[in-house]
Amino acid sequence: MESSGMLLCLLCVSLVFVMCGGQSREVSAEEYEAKKSPASTERELVEAMEELLGKFQSTLPSTEKRGSIPLCGVGDRCAVRLGPRIGKLCDCGRRSNCNAFLLKCI
Template sequence: MDSSGMLLALLFVGLLSVLCDGQASQEVSSEDFAVEKPEPAADRDMVEALEALLGQMHNRISSTEKRASIPMCGMGDRCAMKFGPRIGKLCDCSRGAYCNSYLLKCI
């Protein structure tokens, strides 16, 4: 077989594969779309449990936000105060800076 015959056969096979690609069965049964609906009482119990959990999480998050309200300092500002052997924070250094524990300033 020469190269033109082989080329023609390859084109024919390619054309058949393209045409037959979408020929799958289109029959759809009701089992494919069957969705089991849970009981309404179970839904209510689940919603109540989720609301209680979200309420507890909201209380926990809001209490940590109150504690973490440290103002931001600029570069070169004092960011810490030395209380004897301890160091307490006055403010938090801005992005890209850190509080130097020796100078007690944002660097």
């Protein structure tokens, strides 16, 4: 009984293998071009973006301001007292402020 079940299973598997084994997937030239084209399309898009960035680079506003104050690190002197006024030497970076009493970035 058990051997007949195994024999039937083996027969079904071999039948499926014989029926599907003769079929092969051929790739046409159009399908090959369709598979190849995403990489070339990406490359063309990158080239177009670089060209556009090159054109508009001169028209974009610069990040530097006129008379900009340089950045200082934490613990550096950021201001100096000039009589009743305080003049700035540099601007504290992100997450730090210039303490008016210590005149340092904290």
